[in-house]
Amino acid sequence: MGGHRWEIKSGAGSNAEDLRSTLALLKEGRMYKTILVTLDGTKSDRTIIEHITKLAKFAGSRVVLLHVADGWAARTYGPDAVSVEITEDNAYLANVRAEFEAAGIATEAELAYGEPSKEIVKWVEEKGCDLIAMSTHGHRFVADLFLGTTVTRVRHSVRVPVLLLRAK
Numbered sequence: 001m002g003g004h005r006w007e008i009k010s011g012a013g014s015n016a017e018d019l020r021s022t023l024a025l026l027k028e029g030r031m032y033k034t035i036l037v038t039l040d041g042t043k044s045d046r047t048i049i050e051h052i053t054k055l056a057k058f059a060g061s062r063v064v065l066l067h068v069a070d071g072w073a074a075r076t077y078g079p080d081a082v083s084v085e086i087t088e089d090n091a092y093l094a095n096v097r098a099e100f101e102a103a104g105i106a107t108e109a110e111l112a113y114g115e116p117s118k119e120i121v122k123w124v125e126e127k128g129c130d131l132i133a134m135s136t137h138g139h140r141f142v143a144d145l146f147l148g149t150t151v152t153r154v155r156h157s158v159r160v161p162v163l164l165l166r167a168k
Helices: 016-027 045-059 072-081 085-103 116-128 139-147 152-157
Strands: 035-040 061-067 108-111 131-136 160-166
Touching: 016 085, 035 045, 045 061, 045 085, 045 131, 045 160, 061 072, 061 085, 061 116, 061 131, 072 085, 072 108, 072 139, 108 116, 116 152, 139 152, 152 160
Parallel strands: 035 061, 035 131, 061 108, 131 160
Antiparallel strands: none
């Protein structure tokens, strides 16, 4: 996948069998049936979109795109909110969905409203997925410690694997 070369070696104490098993499950479409891709509407989304397009095609996965509108109107009125932000968010999700579908990947797009980490965790708990894919912005540790991050809150609150890719 995407320039990565896998080398499988046998031997006592190696993880070769685990890797073979994982790759077989992926290829057979029995692993990562549903991948939740969280988007924040910035250029950092490109990293996760490009990676998940390849992974979903390889694994035969269904993709759900989730963006959480977190502006004043979204936080105040939720699904009843009407604002430029909501209109732009829906258009963005439609464009990304079309991109995945053009690649032959079954894709859904959902817009949630409120605080991103809470809404992502809520979505996972209510609807379920096999993998959460998120891009990170590469903030410094100290800033993350004081401000907290969506990624940190999500990964400590869910029981499914979380794939994190640093934005290019």
